[in-house]
Amino acid sequence: xxxxxxxxxxxxxxxxxxxxxxxxxxxxxxxxxxxxxxxxxxxxxxxxxxxxxxxxxxxxxxxxxxxxxxxxxxxxxxxxxxxxxxxxxxxxxxxxxxxxxxxxxxxxxxxxxxxxxxxxxxxxxxxxxxxxxxxxxxxxxxxxxxxxxxxxxxxxxxxxxxxxxxxxxxxxxxxxxxxxxxxxxxxxxxxxxxxxxxxxxxxxxxxxxxxxxxxxxxxxxxxxxxxxxxxxxxxxxxxxxxxxxxxxxxxxxxxxxxxxxxxxxxxxxxxxxxxxxxxxxxxxxxxxxxxxxxxxxxxxxxxxxxxxxx
Numbered sequence: 659x660x661x662x663x664x665x666x667x668x669x670x671x672x673x674x675x676x677x678x679x680x681x682x683x684x685x686x687x688x689x690x691x692x693x694x695x696x697x698x699x700x701x702x703x704x705x706x707x708x709x710x711x712x713x714x715x716x717x718x719x720x721x722x723x724x725x726x727x728x729x730x731x732x733x734x735x736x737x738x739x740x741x742x743x744x745x746x747x748x749x750x751x752x753x754x755x756x757x758x759x760x761x762x763x764x765x766x767x768x769x770x771x772x773x774x775x776x777x778x779x780x781x782x783x784x785x786x787x788x789x790x791x792x793x794x795x796x797x798x799x800x801x802x803x804x805x806x807x808x809x810x811x812x813x814x815x816x817x818x819x820x821x822x823x824x825x826x827x828x829x830x831x832x833x834x835x836x837x838x839x840x841x842x843x844x845x846x847x848x849x850x851x852x853x854x855x856x857x858x859x860x861x862x863x864x865x866x867x868x869x870x871x872x873x874x875x876x877x878x879x880x881x882x883x884x885x886x887x888x889x890x891x892x893x894x895x896x897x898x899x900x901x902x903x904x905x906x907x908x909x910x911x912x913x914x915x916x917x918x919x920x921x922x923x924x925x926x927x928x929x930x931x932x933x934x935x936x937x938x939x940x941x942x943x944x945x946x947x948x949x950x951x952x953x954x955x956x957x958x959x960x961x962x963x964x965x966x967x968x
Contacts, residue, residue, distance in 0.1 A: 662811075662908060663804040663805070663808045663811070663860070664805040664808035664809075665860030665861065666707075667797055668710075668712075668714045668715045668724065671711035672687055672711050673690070674686045676725070680718055683715065683716075683721075690708045691705075691709075694707075726794065727793050744793070744807055745791035756824065757825040758821045758822065758824065759820055759822075759824060759825060759827035759828060759829060760825070760827070760958075761817065761820075761821050761831070762831070762965070762967075764832055765813040765816065765832065765843065765856075766814040766817075767810075768968065769809045769810035773790075774790055776803045777795070778790065780803060791807075802876075804860075805858075805859070805874065808859075808860060809857070809858060812858040812908075813843070813856045815932060816854060816856040816935065820936075822936075823936055823940075826847070826848050827845065827846065827847050827848075828845070828958055830843065830845075831967075832968045833968070834966040834968045835887075835889075835895075836895060838887045838891040839884055839887075840888065840968045841854070841892060842856045843855075844892070844965065846954065846957060847939045849901070849940065849943075849944050850900075851898065851957065852900060852902055852903070852904055852938075852939065853885065853888070853889035853900045854903075856905075856906045858907065858908055859872045859907075859911070861873040861874050861911065862910070862912070863907055863911045863912060864913070865917055865919055868882060869882050870882055882919045882927055885903050885905060885927065896960065896961065896965075898961060898964065904927075904930050904935070905919075905928070907931065909931045911931075912929055915930070915931050915933075916928055916930050916931070916943075928943065
């Protein structure tokens with residue numbers, strides 16, 4: 659079970675309300691343990707989710723710790739009871755010996771604003787809200803609100819990874835693409851130009867017939883097709899082609915570090931784990947060769963003129 663704000667809570671995994679009795683909780687767990695067991699037709703992933711949910715809230719003591727936000731984190735990336743990982747973080751001190759990449763735009767900015775609007779509306783007008791990023795509050799919010807926050811954090815994490823690559827790279831975030839949805843990022847690297855969307859659905863993802871399949875997609879959501887349409891719209895307006903299109907997801911969401919969305923050598927869209935994004939931008943998809951289509955300095959100037967922010 660992921661510690662992403664978009665991930666299903668233990669109560670959601672077990673299919674019970676947070677106010678359910680301990681007896682109802684136990685009955686739900688026993689039923690699901692039978693239904694999801696791999697020997698009885700279930701899947702290992704679903705069975706594991708049920709077991710982790712039960713570990714977190716299976717006893718009154720564990721349940722109280724989880725509800726109060728004092729449960730021990732399952733990993734160093736967890737935000738449960740250990741500070742506010744989801745809250746905006748102050749910029750890190752800049753190391754003078756390592757110039758950072760050029761960065762333009764506000765990654766996750768729209769999502770942060772929308773999250774704050776919705777969480778305040780959900781809590782209630784006039785109600786005090788000392789910390790909208792309190793993990794206990796975030797976990798209790800509806801899934802659609804949690805996912806907006808997860809999206810913001812995903813965009814910010816991608817931007818930070820690119821900035822740390824150094825001065826040879828440039829990133830533009832929240833780029834308008836005409837009538838199509840915006841691109842989360844455009845990254846100019848020595849190896850080419852990349853259109854990137856950063857996602858976190860709080861669950862594992864896979865590709866089925868060239869499109870993302872995951873438990874938490876909303877009706878009609880098509881991440882690969884959306885990215886492709888947006889990238890093509892920007893290419894048409896800027897007259898600058900992309901080297902590849904990337905959908906960046908949390909490491910635990912993807913079985914392989916890089917998964918192509920299409921087949922053959924002409925495929926240009928990939929799902930990528932967060933941790934391998936720097937490797938991809940350094941040339942994992944192009945064999946490390948620099949782009950020979952356009953001079954990088956000229957391309958940066960052209961993009962700077964073409965980019966419009968949302």
